[in-house]
Amino acid sequence: MTPLHLGRAAPVPEQPPRSQDPVLTAWAPGPVPEVHPGDDLTLLALEALGHGPELRDGDIVVVTSKIVSKAEGRVVQADDRQAAIDSETVRLVASIPHAHDDGATLIVENRLGMVCAAAGVDASNTAAGTVLLLPVDPDESARALAAGLRDALGLAVGVIITDTLGRAWRNGQTDVAIGAAGVRVFDELAGTTDAQGRPLVATRPCLADELAGAADLVKGKASGRPFAVVRGMGHAVGALDLPGARSIVRSVESDMFRQGHREAYADGYAAGLAARDDAGTAGTDKEQP
Amino acid sequence: MTPLHLGRAAPVPEQPPRSQDPVLTAWAPGPVPEVHPGDDLTLLALEALGHGPELRDGDIVVVTSKIVSKAEGRVVQADDRQAAIDSETVRLVASIPHAHDDGATLIVENRLGMVCAAAGVDASNTAAGTVLLLPVDPDESARALAAGLRDALGLAVGVIITDTLGRAWRNGQTDVAIGAAGVRVFDELAGTTDAQGRPLVATRPCLADELAGAADLVKGKASGRPFAVVRGMGHAVGALDLPGARSIVRSVESDMFRQGHREAYADGYAAGLAARDDAGTAGTDKEQP
Numbered sequence: 214m215t216p217l218h219l220g221r222a223a224p225v226p227e228q229p230p231r232s233q234d235p236v237l238t239a240w241a242p243g244p245v246p247e248v249h250p251g252d253d254l255t256l257l258a259l260e261a262l263g264h265g266p267e268l269r270d271g272d273i274v275v276v277t278s279k280i281v282s283k284a285e286g287r288v289v290q291a292d293d294r295q296a297a298i299d300s301e302t303v304r305l306v307a308s309i310p311h312a313h314d315d316g317a318t319l320i321v322e323n324r325l326g327m328v329c330a331a332a333g334v335d336a337s338n339t340a341a342g343t344v345l346l347l348p349v350d351p352d353e354s355a356r357a358l359a360a361g362l363r364d365a366l367g368l369a370v371g372v373i374i375t376d377t378l379g380r381a382w383r384n385g386q387t388d389v390a391i392g393a394a395g396v397r398v399f400d401e402l403a404g405t406t407d408a409q410g411r412p413l414v415a416t417r418p419c420l421a422d423e424l425a426g427a428a429d430l431v432k433g434k435a436s437g438r439p440f441a442v443v444r445g446m447g448h449a450v451g452a453l454d455l456p457g458a459r460s461i462v463r464s465v466e467s468d469m470f471r472q473g474h475r476e477a478y479a480d481g482y483a484a485g486l487a488a489r490d491d492a493g494t495a496g497t498d499k500e501q502p
Numbered sequence: 503m504t505p506l507h508l509g510r511a512a513p514v515p516e517q518p519p520r521s522q523d524p525v526l527t528a529w530a531p532g533p534v535p536e537v538h539p540g541d542d543l544t545l546l547a548l549e550a551l552g553h554g555p556e557l558r559d560g561d562i563v564v565v566t567s568k569i570v571s572k573a574e575g576r577v578v579q580a581d582d583r584q585a586a587i588d589s590e591t592v593r594l595v596a597s598i599p600h601a602h603d604d605g606a607t608l609i610v611e612n613r614l615g616m617v618c619a620a621a622g623v624d625a626s627n628t629a630a631g632t633v634l635l636l637p638v639d640p641d642e643s644a645r646a647l648a649a650g651l652r653d654a655l656g657l658a659v660g661v662i663i664t665d666t667l668g669r670a671w672r673n674g675q676t677d678v679a680i681g682a683a684g685v686r687v688f689d690e691l692a693g694t695t696d697a698q699g700r701p702l703v704a705t706r707p708c709l710a711d712e713l714a715g716a717a718d719l720v721k722g723k724a725s726g727r728p729f730a731v732v733r734g735m736g737h738a739v740g741a742l743d744l745p746g747a748r749s750i751v752r753s754v755e756s757d758m759f760r761q762g763h764r765e766a767y768a769d770g771y772a773a774g775l776a777a778r779d780d781a782g783t784a785g786t787d788k789e790q791p
Contacts (some may be wrong), residue, residue, distance in 0.1 A: 220520060235720040235727065239526040270697070307758040318760060328671040337705070377705065381670040381759045382617040382752050385688050385708030387715070399674050400722075416626070416666065419674030422720050426676070426712035430735060431524040433689075438524065446719060463671050469596040469762040470670045477766035485768075485774015 216479030224467025237445040239427050240265055244437035254354070255361030257284065261440040272449020273371040274362060274427035277439040278347055278391055279338060281354050281374055287346040291336065294344050301332035301346060307473025320473065325351065325391065326462035330380050333391075347376065352457030359394040359453055371396035371450040374458070375425040381470060388429035390421035393458040397449045420449050421458055508767040526734040528716050529554055533726035539575030543643070544650030546573065550729040560658040560736020563651060564717035566728040567636055568627060570643050570663055576635040580625065583633050590621035590635060596762025609762065614680065615751035618736050631668065636665065640681025641746030648683040648732055648742055660685035663747070664714040670759060677718035679710035682747040686738045709738050710747055 242265030248257060258276065262268060289297045298321075306328055307320045323332040325347060335345040348354045351374045359372040374392030379385075390398060398421035428441035442467075465471070472480070531554030531587045537546060547565065551557060571577075587610075595617055596609040612621040614636060624634040637643045640663045648661040663681030668674075679687060687710035717730035754760070761769070 235530045235722070235725070237526075237528040237716065239716075239722050241524045309756065309758050366704065377707070378751075382757065383678070383708065383711070383750050384752050384756075385564050385706040385750065387708050417674040418666070418674050418718065420719065421522070422672070422674070422676050423715035425690075427526065427716035427719060429707060430709070430712050430716060431526050433524070436524070446752075461672050461674065463669075463673050467598065467673075468671065469598050469764070470759045472763040472766070473758040474761040474763075475758070475765040476762070477763040478770035481767035481770025481772075482774040482777075483770075485771040486777060488775060489778025490770075 223402045235445070237427065237443065239431045239441055239443045241428075241431040241433075241436070241438040241441045243440060245280070245439055248280050248283040250288065252284040253367065254281060254358050258358060258440060259360060259365055260490065261438075262442065265442060267444065268362075268368055268370055269444070270369045271444070271450045272368070272423060273373060273396060273443045273446055273450060274358070275373045275375060275425060275432075275441045275443060276358070277432065278351060278374050278376045279335060279345060280439040281348045281351070281358075281392075282335075282345045283339075285348055285354065287348060288339065288343050289346065291342045291344050294334065294336065297344055297346060298332045298334045301334055305476075306471065307476055309473075323347070325389065326459065327376070327378070330374075330465055333376060347391065348374070352394065352459055353392075355392035355394035355451055355457065363395075363453075369395070369450055373421055373424055373428070375428065377429075387422075388425040390419075390425045390458040390461060391454075393421050395450055395453050395455065396421060396424070397451055398458060398461055399457055400449070419461060420446070421461065424449075523733070526716065526722045526732065528730055528732045530717075530720040530722075530725070530727040530730045532729065534569070534728055537572040538719065539572065539577065541573040542621055543563050543570060543573045543647050544654065545569055547647060547651060548654055549727060550727075551731065554731060557651075557655055557659055557731065558733070560656045560739045561657070562662060562685055562713060562731070562732045562735055562739060563647070564662045564664060564713060564721075564730045564732060565647070566721065567640060567663050567665045568624060568634060569728040570637045570640070570647075570681075571624075571634045572628075574637055574643065576637060577628065577632050578613045578635065579631050583623065583625065585761065586633055586635060587623045590623055594765075595760070596765055598762075612636070616665070616667070616749065622665060628658045637663070637681065641683065641748055642681075644681035644683035644746065645742055652684075652742075658684070658739055662713055662717070666718075676711075677714040679708075679714045679747040679750065682710050682744075684739055684742050684744065685710060685713070686740055686744055687747060687750055689738070708750060709735070710750065713738075713777075 217439055243261050245261045301323045302321045303324055304322050308317045310317045321332050322328050324447050333347045339345050355372045362370050372394045373390045375388040376391045377386045378389050400418040400420050402416045424443055432438050432441050532550050534550045563597055590612045591610045593611050595611055597606045599606045610621050611617050622636045628634050637768055644661045644663050653657050661683045662679045664677040665680045666675045667678050689707040689709050691705045721727050721730050
């Protein structure tokens with residue numbers, strides 16, 4: 214069987230699911246024209262969304278952080294790319310040499326707490342000679358957009374701002390939420406029970422990241438459609454002061470992977486050697502950690 | 503503004519997106535009755551899917567691994583839970599003591615290469631006194647289901663089998679693909695260009711994981727709806743011998759987080775001390791790694 218290429222523009226089903234079935238619909242209206250520093254993100258969104266169905270209460274607007282950064286003027290010259298990465302970096306987490314050149318992939322924690330390559334600094338889909346930094350405060354950007362859309366439309370809509378992240382143990386990338394407003398970022402199952410009545414305490418689905426990934430499936434990466442709407446998740450839409458995407462970032466206390474294994478081993482080895490040197494100085498090998 | 507609770511059962515849009523817009527629709531037909539060892543997964547799927555719209559070429563059927571495991575008889579007695587976890591574990595990656603009791607969370611690599619808690623052994627939504635192991639070979643299970651559905655329906659549909667995984671640096675969990683057949687698990691953008699004509703070499707979106715997450719948004723965790731259909735991604739559907747979800751698992755060579763930082767540091771420290779002891783035995787401190 215040869216691969217099918219039916220294209221992204223599949224029609225909606227003529228025979229809809231039965232009304233009691235859970236249904237999600239996502240679409241990416243557009244395309245959106247090039248965005249410039251100072252552009253009003255709410256107006257951009259309203260223009261893009263105007264190409265699709267009218268929004269409703271409970272719809273979630275998902276937007277690629279790149280567009281938010283452009284509107285916020287987070288553009289720097291590309292000859293400052295490493296300086297830009299350094300300015301966004303809080304600490305080095307791990308590094309691995311490239312197989313194909315003398316470079317290395319650096320995994321860092323950036324000022325938003327995200328652990329990622331290049332601190333989230335982006336050199337694709339930007340004007341030649343420039344790179345883009347992430348928004349200063351993506352949760353605040355999301356709140357401003359959600360407030361603007363709620364005011365303009367008179368509807369309770371949620372907003373998620375996305376970026377594309379790699380994963381520690383899985384190839385490829387998925388889109389995740391780096392900003393959120395008016396959306397419950399977690400489905401809090403703690404306290405609920407499974408079909409056998411046993412507590413589902415350990416499970417805390419990250420709705421915001423799953424929504425970001427679903428939106429990426431329709432937005433794509435190169436199509437000039439940075440906005441998507443996800444319909445059918447109205448139960449996740451709420452007040453603008455719900456916790457934002459910053460609450461998805463794992464705390465230091467529960468982070469078991471603060472360093473790559475090579476870096477942590479090297480630090481441990483150095484500490485072991487230092488203990489040896491201390492022992493050598495004292496003329497004894499009784500020093501222990 | 504109080505949170506809205508519009509429920510999962512939102513209607514499909516009366517005013518559909520314009521036909522040229524990328525659209526994704528996902529629904530979870532059911533509910534599905536309790537599954538028993540030896541049940542035919544294709545028949546179960548056909549029965550569940552029969553509650554929704556007729557399938558079409560390019561539809562992707564997403565199923566929770568729990569149901570696959572039940573049909574394949576991967577049930578063990580709960581008094582053997584730790585033995586079950588041990589039998590599924592290849593190696594310990596990291597551990598962290600619980601804040602609330604004397605236990606610890608163990609992050610391990612299981613025999614499928616997945617890095618996760620409890621090796622993927624599942625004690626929720628199972629019969630009392632039992633736990634579930636993951637399918638023996640989820641890619642093979644997916645191929646069998648996809649072949650069965652293609653034969654029965656005469657349609658080119660894809661299949662993804664999902665599990666719920668935590669993430670190294672992000673709270674909560676998302677559903678990911680642990681088995682896949684007839685679906686391109688990655689969107690291979692390498693060789694394509696962005697809107698400015700520059701190569702998008704670094705980006706390799708993991709479609710299968712984003713599809714798994716989108717399906718989770720409609721399946722939920724406790725609703726008795728283990729199947730979902732995602733429509734509108736026909737460009738990702740292809741031959742049954744496309745690489746499966748095993749290809750998503752990162753190779754040892756590119757894994758920068760083979761151990762938690764505490765474990766790697768401890769190993770390094772021990773090696774440093776051993777170097778000290780060697781030096782002490784030799785009466786010199788000149789030993790270096």
